Amino acid sequence: MFLSTTTNNRDAKGRVSVPADFRAVITAQAQGRDAAFDGIIVRPSFSGECLEGGGEQLFEAYRASINALDYFDPNREAMEQAIFGESRRLPFDSGGRVSLPHDLADMLGFNGRVTFVGLGDRFEIWPPEVHEARAVQMRKLASENRHLLKPITPVMPAMSQKS
Amino acid sequence: MFLSTTTNNRDAKGRVSVPADFRAVITAQAQGRDAAFDGIIVRPSFSGECLEGGGEQLFEAYRASINALDYFDPNREAMEQAIFGESRRLPFDSGGRVSLPHDLADMLGFNGRVTFVGLGDRFEIWPPEVHEARAVQMRKLASENRHLLKPITPVMPAMSQKS
DNA sequence: TTGTATCCCATAAAAACCCATGTTATCCCA
């Protein structure tokens, strides 16, 4: 599960460190599957304001979801284009960095620093200022609607007490 | 189940001992799941006055709850941001401590001592003075409204006492 | 060449790890 928010530098070569715990999540996902690719996959979000990213697992999930659509459904083609056509593999270098292509950086307005936001199954990459402004709003909205969150912690399966 | 209230020191390195019985709860939860992570996860509460924390189980429950929201519900994005984006994994060291990041400590006003309050499925972390003041009010409010508590003690299935 | 991507090495700061100690709680046994 991707958690927390981290802001890292994007250097002159376009390289950015992927937060270590994100890397750990991806590496863990990579176990238990053929998993050749060591890196992240990103694509412009539907809103166009940020990049959406994850490991190969996330995009496998998208594939399964898209495969559930009818083969000749025009929406399917649109999804295929938007999800698969627009995404990029960004391999880790030896230090756990990826290089964020210039065209994507330009599109999103990255200038020096980028913010990784963990969102459970996936993460997003934002220009720090844009994210900060948005986070304030989201926090407010979430707080106002927190009743939507059902605290559904499962009852534990008979915790075995030792004698 | 997280129970009781404990106040521990936060040392110069930002380390705080998680109460031993809280650790026991988390360890017990960690059995019976893949459970790689050994530690707690915390995030600023909606009120912003304290940290809310729990084991990975709590946040899995949040995930399930959030997944139940419609994919394009703006509330869902807000929840993802507020819950996942703002939370942090705090791994235990060998002595059962976590290090409480400076930015969170500053945000909440921790200066040396922190209070863990068990709340059943989760716990909260407060500056001791703030918690103490609040506890008085809560106690009063709870007392005034104690009629809301249904007497739910289940009828015990004839507990067989020997001797 | 010139720009771009990849690989390797260096480093300061932060995080994780290891060991030590006083104090409290728990156990055991007479």
Place this chain on the structure above:
DNA sequence: TGGGATAACATGGGTTTTTATGGGATACAA
């Protein structure tokens, strides 16, 4: 039931490892 032995816990400090980050050297393509 008293009290000493034992274990568990909270806490401190030093050391090692990771992490984020920079820069140079190399390979490739436009």
